Amino acid sequence: MSFLVFVGLIGSVYLSLGCCLSPLTSWLQRHYSHRTISILAILITTVSYVVSSFMQSLVILVFTFGVLSGIAYNFVYTSLHHILVCYFPSKRCRAPIAIANVGPTIAMLCLSPIIEKLLSLYGWRWTLRIQGLVICVFGLLACTVFKKPPVWKKSEKQEEKKSHGHSGYLTAVLKLPETWIFSLATFLTGVASTFLYVYIGSYIVSKGLTEEQSSIGMTACGCGSLVACFIGAVVIDRTSFPTIYLLPVLSVLTSLTFIILIWVHTLVPVITMCIVVGLLRTGYNILILPPAVELLGTARALEAGTLSISSLGAGYIVGSYISGKMFDAFGSYDIALYICSGIYLAAAMLALMAPIYQRIFARDRYMVDRKFTDLQNTENLQVPNVQYEYLLIERESVI
Numbered sequence: 001m002s003f004l005v006f007v008g009l010i011g012s013v014y015l016s017l018g019c020c021l022s023p024l025t026s027w028l029q030r031h032y033s034h035r036t037i038s039i040l041a042i043l044i045t046t047v048s049y050v051v052s053s054f055m056q057s058l059v060i061l062v063f064t065f066g067v068l069s070g071i072a073y074n075f076v077y078t079s080l081h082h083i084l085v086c087y088f089p090s091k092r093c094r095a096p097i098a099i100a101n102v103g104p105t106i107a108m109l110c111l112s113p114i115i116e117k118l119l120s121l122y123g124w125r126w127t128l129r130i131q132g133l134v135i136c137v138f139g140l141l142a143c144t145v146f147k148k149p150p151v152w153k154k155s156e157k158q159e160e161k162k163s164h165g166h167s168g169y170l171t172a173v174l175k176l177p178e179t180w181i182f183s184l185a186t187f188l189t190g191v192a193s194t195f196l197y198v199y200i201g202s203y204i205v206s207k208g209l210t211e212e213q214s215s216i217g218m219t220a221c222g223c224g225s226l227v228a229c230f231i232g233a234v235v236i237d238r239t240s241f242p243t244i245y246l247l248p249v250l251s252v253l254t255s256l257t258f259i260i261l262i263w264v265h266t267l268v269p270v271i272t273m274c275i276v277v278g279l280l281r282t283g284y285n286i287l288i289l290p291p292a293v294e295l296l297g298t299a300r301a302l303e304a305g306t307l308s309i310s311s312l313g314a315g316y317i318v319g320s321y322i323s324g325k326m327f328d329a330f331g332s333y334d335i336a337l338y339i340c341s342g343i344y345l346a347a348a349m350l351a352l353m354a355p356i357y358q359r360i361f362a363r364d365r366y367m368v369d370r371k372f373t374d375l376q377n378t379e380n381l382q383v384p385n386v387q388y389e390y391l392l393i394e395r396e397s398v399i
Contacts, residue, residue: 010065011194012066012316012319012321013062013070013317014065014066014070015198016070016313017067017070017073017074018070018074018316019190019310019312019313019314020074021070021071021074021078021313022074022078022305022313023306025074025078025306026082026306028075033148034079034080034148035144037075037079038075038076038080038139038142040072041072041073041074041079041139042076042139044071044072044075045068045072045073046132046133046135046139047132048065048068048132049128049129049131049132051068052065053125053126053129054125074313078305078306078309081305081309082302083146084096084100097286099229099233102229102233104225106226118130173300176362176365177357177362178295178354179295181354182350182351182354183307183308185348186312186315186351187312187314187315188315188344188346188347188350189251189312189315189344190311190312190313191318191340192254192258192315192340192347193281193284193312193315194316194318194319194322195258195337196277197281197316200218200277201214202333203261204217206332207264207270209270213267217271220272220274221274221275223275224274224276224279224280225278226278227275227279228279228281229286231283232282232286242294242355243287243290243291244291244368246291247348248349248351248352249348250284251344251351252345252348254280254281254284255341255345255348256341257276257280258337258338258344259338260273261337262337262338288308288309289305289308291308292304292305295354295355295358322339
């Protein structure tokens with residue numbers, strides 16, 4: 001296995017575990033608080049960074065950095081999205097998720113040049129140790145503001161069903177064809193998106209640019225991400241249609257972006273495309289959970305988030321191998337970009353098929369437009385929708 005593929009493997013393991021372990025995190029959320037899980041994640045991350053700084057082999061780094069940091073990332077990522085859905089049910093979770101994504105965006109903007117400076121002054125080992133200390137201090141402080149989310153009032157029958165656990169909900173969701181269609185679309189998006197996370201820096205260098213210019217490109221991605229967060233926080237709640245129909249649009253735009261990336265070679269066009277990449281990449285991160293909730297229902301937000309995030313993580317595992325192997329075989333990323341572009345188009349078609357299938361063949365489960373209409377009456381938003389969805393769950397669990 002080549003050095004480039006091995007480096008990509010570390011990144012893909014981190015990304016994939018950051019998503020694929022969502023079922024484990026969902027189980028932990030039913031037994032422990034979001035704050036407890038997040039504190040554990042911060043401590044695991046700190047240990048991962050510090051221990052990795054002493055390692056001498058890439059093989060060991062796959063575990064100490066890729067596996068441990070990936071586990072911690074999933075604990076934080078899944079807990080954060082779930083607590084936001086609990087605080088802001090139905091479509092109202094879109095703007096809070098967008099605001100929450102400002103954090104990683106600001107970190108990308110600020111830390112890229114700082115890390116570049118630390119690497120040049122102290123090397124990668126001390127850079128990891130400094131990062132671990134910073135994550136520990138500020139991460140633990142951030143966890144102190146986590147509070148238990150509100151619990152919406154349910155009927156006695158709903159509470160009795162809840163006491164038997166949520167396994168029936170997940171089983172019922174897995175029996176629905178639209179679940180598999182949407183999950184496959186998310187999986188393909190993960191396959192193609194790996195290039196944007198793992199290889200974007202190597203892509204910039206492969207165009208004949210320097211490492212310093214590559215750092216500028218990463219900062220440009222952060223600028224695009226910040227724009228996406230602003231749009232998500234301010235504009236997305238004012239859209240006149242369900243967000244599930246935005247996913248195919250984002251996928252098609254990203255597909256076109258990959259084609260354009262093949263033909264740019266100078267600094268200014270590359271930086272411009274990095275801004276576009278950051279915009280589309282963060283836009284999808286903001287939209288990954290709300291469409292799943294629209295498709296499967298607010299009462300199944302935990303299951304919807306678990307399936308969508310897990311499918312994305314499974315795609316990350318495959319994606320890094322494809323991009324790395326294509327570079328080894330052809331000496332450039334052009335073939336990988338063509339393949340990823342085609343995968344995005346396939347993901348767009350599947351993402352559009354899921355709600356269409358539900359609307360045509362399973363109208364009793366189709367709640368996308370129904371919840372959008374209910375938004376016009378905020379007083380009746382919470383209880384009627386939740387009760388309606390629990391009735392569906394009870395019927396589906398015996399299919």
